[in-house]
Amino acid sequence: MMRVSATVAPLFDAPDGGRRQRELVLHERFLVLEERGARVFGRAGRDGYVGWMPGAVLAPDPGAMTHVVAARQSYLCPEPVVKNSAAIVPVSFGSAFRVVALHDGDRWAEVARLEGARAFVPAAHLRPLDRPEADPVAVALRFLGTPYHWGGNSGFGIDCSGLVQAALLACGMECPGDSDLQRHLGCALPQGAAVRRGDLFFWPGHVALAVDAGQLLHANAHHMAVVQEPIADAVARIGVPWMRRL
Structure with missing residues (x-):
């Protein structure tokens, strides 16, 4: 097993x-x-998603991690100083x-x-890996305003299924990476069912998360953001969804 050494590493569907x-x-x-060549094919540890990526962004796994970034974005500093003039390295939600x-x-x-250098992260931005989040919606709301990025899984850019997966995985719930697989999560709800916080809305190629009975949250290409x-506005624009309850 290897670990990603870049802030964000893309996973492609072909070696070229x-x-x-x-x-x-x-x-x-x-x-x-x-x-x-310079590309490697493999499987993501978080969900088994397979694809190709540059081998240069991988490094040997040094062992178990203890914490994960719980803020949408954070950063690495060379010293534990707020007013630091040295270069900082941005890091995303989910970085371990x-x-x-x-x-x-x-x-x-x-x-x-991974390379052995010392670095510092604001402790308030971290969550112990053995303490999962309790509310997927609260997690997803941290991404409000994040740019829409097709295939994105980070606090710098994310898509609809990436947002749902980030929220559910943070709560210790299994979740695949694509919306066509996510639509099998939980149980189906009949049309007209009362909406609860955390319900999932699905359209062909798209997924959203219910905030409450009247509002939903999603990363989408119409607004180009999270x-x-x-809910009524999304239905008028996209169509009637089918719903699942976790």
Whole structure:
């Protein structure tokens, strides 16, 4: 098993580049099954999604991580100082780290980089991996305003199925990466059923998450962002969805 060493690494459907299918973020696991020149074929550790990526963005797995970025975005600093003039490295929601120490009244987490360098992350941006989130909708709402990015899985750009997967995985729930597979999650609801927080809405090639009985949240190409909007507006624009309850 390898780990991603780049902030975001694209997963393609062909060794020559092809079409971007999904993305992995910093320190996510990737199992290499085949090498072909500068590209490798393998399986994402989070959900088994297969594809090709540049081998240069992978590094040997140093062992178990302890924490994950729970904020939409965070950053790595070379020193535990807020007013730091040195270059910082942006990192996304879902990036995993092994915390080795806390500094400055537990405000900064010292983390181990794959290349061995010391780095620091604001501790408030991290969540212990053994403490899953409780509410997928609350997780998804952190992505409000994130640019829509087809095949995206990060706090820098995300698509509809990436948003739903990020929210569910953070809560310890299994979730595939594509909406055509996500539509088998939970149980089907009849047309006209009362909407509850966390219900999933599906259209061909699209998925959204209910915030409450009148609002939904989704990453979409109409707004080119993650937005919350009235369910009635989305239905008028896209059509009548089918619904699932987790």
